[in-house]
Amino acid sequence: MRFTPLLLTVALVATAYACTKPKDPAPPVAHSDITPNSFIGTPREAAAKLNESLVLRDHPELAARHGDAIVIRYAGQDVVTYTDDPKGCMRYVIERAVMVYDPKTGRREPIALVACHFGVTTNRYLVMPDSGKYAVTDDVAASPDGRFLATSDSTVTPSRGAFIIIDWPTVETRAEFPAGCTHLTWQDDRNLTADCWHADTPNPLNPNESEARFFHAKVWRDGxxxxxQALQWVHPETFAPRASAEPLPKFTAVNKTGVDAPV
Incomplete structure (x- = not known):
């Protein structure tokens, strides 16, 4: 009988532990993709939808949103409909209207730059008048007359990431520079500026290459x-000007048609 208080104490402690111990974690929630989602239900999605509404406000002829579907319309005709798919592209969102030259009307007309969000990945492309897609991996900027598009080569070829200027609407014809560029600003129909990088290595387009040099440049059409022509060396992260006595590079684009052969 003298052990009763000890047994009672053990029983009370065991009861208290049973009441307070953490519950087993809930089983993981199944997702339709194999990667965590970084867009759906986040502030990024809310901002993207707000931005889309502003694009459609400014270009009501470009597209119409119907719940989870977006209908792209050019020249008053439906071109293609994209519908959110939990097993594929989870969200389609129009990011921009890009003004390009339309040979049929002789004017600049808007085409849609669409983002497809799935998991942690986002694919972006211009919706072509024939409903096809022109993939873009970086910013795309149209010349004021809409006859040229400046962007990065998005093909899975040795030139992927190269800065290119595309003839519109003949998108298969382009001028290619051995450099990558961003922050594209057209001054007029034949002149633009950009922040670019180049490395004197087998991969001159890799901005993470230790030998990559960053510079602010002007780009122009000469015949x-x-x-x-590089105008100023800049810092790789901030693109702020930096002093250097190193000669500034100059490049001439190579005119190309079609797609390069893959590696």
Whole structure:
């Protein structure tokens, strides 16, 4: 009988532990994709939808949103409909209207730059008048007359990431520079500026290459040739000007048609 208080104490402690111990974690929630989602239900999605509404406000002829479906319309005709798919592209969102030259009307007309969000990945592309897609991996900027598009080569080829200027609407014809560029600003129909990088290595387009050099450049059309002249060395992260006595590079674009052969 003298052990009763000890047994009672053990029983009370065991009861208290049973009441307070953490519950087993809930089983993981199944997702339709194999990667965590970084867009659906986040502030990024809310901002993207707000931005889309502003694009459609400014270009009501471009597209119409119907719940989870977006209908792209050019020249008053439905071109293609994209519908959110939990097993594929979870969210389609129009990011921008890009003004390009329309040979049928002789004017600049808007085409849609669409983002497809799935998991942690986002694919972006211009919706072509024939309902096809022109993939873009970086910013795309149309010249004021809409006859040229400046962007990065998005093909899975050795030139992927190269800065290119595309003839519109003949998108298969382009001028290619051995450099990558961002922050594209057109001054007029044949002149633009950009922040660019180049490395004197087998991969001159990789901005993470230790030998990559960053510079602010002007790009212009000289007859039938596009040229690039670096104006100022810049810091790789901030693109702020930096001092250097190193000669500034100059490049002449290579005119190409079609798709390069893959590696």
């Amino acid at each position: 039938g040739v596009w040229r690039m």
